[in-house]
Amino acid sequence: MKDVLVLTTGGTIASTKTENGLAPGLDAETLIGYFERRPGVNLSVESVMSKDSTNMQPEDWLDLATRIQQHHDNYDAFIITHGTDTMGYTAAGLSYLLYGFDKPVVLTGSQVPLGMVETDAVRNLHDALTFASQTDLQGVYLVFNGLVMAGTRAVKTKSKSYDAFESINYPYIASVSEGNMVPLYQPEPEEPVLTPSISLDPNVFVLKAFPGLTVDIFDYLATHVHGVIIESFGNGGLPFERRNLIPGIEKLIAANIPVIITTQILEEGQDIYLYEVGKKVADAGGITAGDMNTEAIVAKLMWVLAQTRELETVKTLMQTPIAHDLDFV
Numbered sequence: 001m002k003d004v005l006v007l008t009t010g011g012t013i014a015s016t017k018t019e020n021g022l023a024p025g026l027d028a029e030t031l032i033g034y035f036e037r038r039p040g041v042n043l044s045v046e047s048v049m050s051k052d053s054t055n056m057q058p059e060d061w062l063d064l065a066t067r068i069q070q071h072h073d074n075y076d077a078f079i080i081t082h083g084t085d086t087m088g089y090t091a092a093g094l095s096y097l098l099y100g101f102d103k104p105v106v107l108t109g110s111q112v113p114l115g116m117v118e119t120d121a122v123r124n125l126h127d128a129l130t131f132a133s134q135t136d137l138q139g140v141y142l143v144f145n146g147l148v149m150a151g152t153r154a155v156k157t158k159s160k161s162y163d164a165f166e167s168i169n170y171p172y173i174a175s176v177s178e179g180n181m182v183p184l185y186q187p188e189p190e191e192p193v194l195t196p197s198i199s200l201d202p203n204v205f206v207l208k209a210f211p212g213l214t215v216d217i218f219d220y221l222a223t224h225v226h227g228v229i230i231e232s233f234g235n236g237g238l239p240f241e242r243r244n245l246i247p248g249i250e251k252l253i254a255a256n257i258p259v260i261i262t263t264q265i266l267e268e269g270q271d272i273y274l275y276e277v278g279k280k281v282a283d284a285g286g287i288t289a290g291d292m293n294t295e296a297i298v299a300k301l302m303w304v305l306a307q308t309r310e311l312e313t314v315k316t317l318m319q320t321p322i323a324h325d326l327d328f329v
């Protein structure tokens with residue numbers, strides 16, 4: 001018998017029409033009624049919160065991770081129903097917070113609420129249950145529209161279609177349909193090298209570069225945040241002519257604030273030394289995030305900063321592959 005705990009958090013999957021637009025309203029017992037009963041699977045449910053995932057913040061990831069850790073011995077697998085808008089962030093956040101967790105944790109949700117004829121929720125619930133109850137894999141995964149993705153690699157790329165999520169820079173783990181799972185990729189086992197830690201420092205900032213960005217924003221960042229993520233251009237470049245941003249990076253490093261460099265380009269990661277515009281960023285102390293996505297970098301940096309603010313250690317941890325988040329830097 002497999003004991004599976006469903007944790008509900010809200011999202012479109014649990015939403016109903018209100019005079020203010022769609023909002024979560026479906027209670028956990030009603031939601032669990034939509035799962036089909038399967039021989040050998042015992043389902044329990046716990047309502048954690050009832051939020052549009054837009055309102056979910058790092059404290060909510062901590063709440064979920066703590067509960068899952070507390071329930072570790074009582075269940076074989078966990079399913080979290082969640083809004084799609086920030087599900088990629090929560091999946092990444094839980095991947096770090098539950099570092100070394102030896103059971104599957106599966107997030108799912110829907111683009112159309114349960115109870116509407118065209119809903120994708122029933123399918124996603126069934127598929128999440130199929131994967132959660134059949135897989136031998138451990139750690140955090142996201143199941144959507146028949147595909148299973150690593151929690152650190154799932155990015156929402158469509159705002160309305162059923163195939164809302166893509167696995168970025170990493171193969172899909174499995175496909176799921178009508179109770180059957182077809183494994184597509186066996187993730188490399190990762191040697192546990194770190195101590196698990198359920199803590200976060202949410203004091204980070206994501207800065208998206210654009211032509212015309214001026215360096216003065218760095219003065220504010222240097223005195224207000226503990227870590228900065230810059231979504232640079234292309235392979236990791238930032239301008240060094242006219243509105244030169246390089247002194248801004250140097251200022252942050254001098255203030256002991258790590259500067260993580262990622263790219264606005266969704267696929268294929270970056271190669272920071274390929275161009276002069278990237279090498280200057282690296283020489284100024286920018287820490288390349290390789291092929292990690294922004295969702296994973298945000299969550300990882302919060303997790304790392306809660307453990308250390310020592311720049312070299314932050315760099316080492318950020319560039320250590322965790323939960324399949326990173327293939328190269």
Ligand SMILES: NC(=O)C[C@H](N)C(=O)O
Pocket residue numbers: 010011012013051052053054082083084085086109110111112
């Ligand atoms: N499809 C969804 O779930 C979107 C919703 N706004 C949410 O993230 O909660």
